[in-house]
Amino acid sequence: QVQLVESGGGVVPPGKSLRLSCAASGFTFSTYGMHWVRQAPGKGLEWVAVISDDGNSKYYADSVTGRFTISRDNSKNALYLQMNSLRPEDTAVYYCAKDSFQLSSPGYWGQGTLVTVSS
Amino acid sequence: QTVVTQEPSFSVSPGGTVTLTCGLTSGAVSTSNYPSWHQQTPGQAPRTLIYSTNTRSSGVPDRFSGSILGNKAALTITGAQADDESDYYCVLYMRLGIWVFGGGTKLTVL
Numbered sequence: 001q002v003q004l005v006e007s008g009g010g011v012v013p014p015g016k017s018l019r020l021s022c023a024a025s026g027f028t029f030s031t032y033g034m035h036w037v038r039q040a041p042g043k044g045l046e047w048v049a050v051i052s053d054d055g056n057s058k059y060y061a062d063s064v065t066g067r068f069t070i071s072r073d074n075s076k077n078a079l080y081l082q083m084n085s086l087r088p089e090d091t092a093v094y095y096c097a098k099d100s101f102q103l104s105s106p107g108y109w110g111q112g113t114l115v116t117v118s119s
Numbered sequence: 120q121t122v123v124t125q126e127p128s129f130s131v132s133p134g135g136t137v138t139l140t141c142g143l144t145s146g147a148v149s150t151s152n153y154p155s156w157h158q159q160t161p162g163q164a165p166r167t168l169i170y171s172t173n174t175r176s177s178g179v180p181d182r183f184s185g186s187i188l189g190n191k192a193a194l195t196i197t198g199a200q201a202d203d204e205s206d207y208y209c210v211l212y213m214r215l216g217i218w219v220f221g222g223g224t225k226l227t228v229l
Contacts, residue, residue, distance in 0.1 A: 035218075037165075045157070045165065045208050047218040059216025100170035105155035105210055105218065107176065109164045 004110030022096030141209030147190035
């Protein structure tokens with residue numbers, strides 16, 4: 001069965017960096033786009049970034065453009081989110097999600113990893 | 120800036136039918152927005168119910184259905200059950216490489 005396991009969250013001071021990982025299994029990772037979605041405490045879901053199956057296309061929400069970088073390693077069935085210049089408003093649970101099909105929408109979710117940006 | 124709109128809250132009686140909607144502050148939702156619906160209970164990860172307007176995800180009961188109603192996407196739950204009490208989020212594909220979530224609907228079953 002599909003499994004997505006995020007890791008790498010933690011507490012980080014403002015302005016610092018953090019790298020999240022998502023280990024995928026149970027499906028042919030290299031044939032699906034992948035999303036990152038976040039949820040601030042007590043708030044709704046916010047789409048963050050997406051990467052195509054081959055890694056050649058990447059798109060970002062305006063709120064993270066220029067600070068976050070999505071990447072993947074299909075040989076390791078792994079998805080990453082490099083987060084630089086972190087701000088307190090980036091505090092959230094970060095979910096990785098498998099795309100439904102052809103970069104249409106998130107379709108299967110991991111359990112999430114909490115990132116707290118605080119001094 | 121176009122915003123994705125959802126009812127903040129909704130209530131349904133057990134066994135009843137409820138339709139939640141997902142609209143745009145500017146323009147109509149169409150199948151080209153690939154509307155999808157995601158259910159989330161407190162403290163849990165979201166679960167995808169519907170994608171590409173009306174395709175049910177694996178394992179989702181057929182009492183959940185998606186459609187376009189007028190100028191909005193819609194999620195209909197028939198025969199509501201107590202464990203349907205959750206937050207429901209829609210997300211729309213807005214333009215090249217951009218997806219936007221609605222603010223979510225808190226559904227109460229009572």
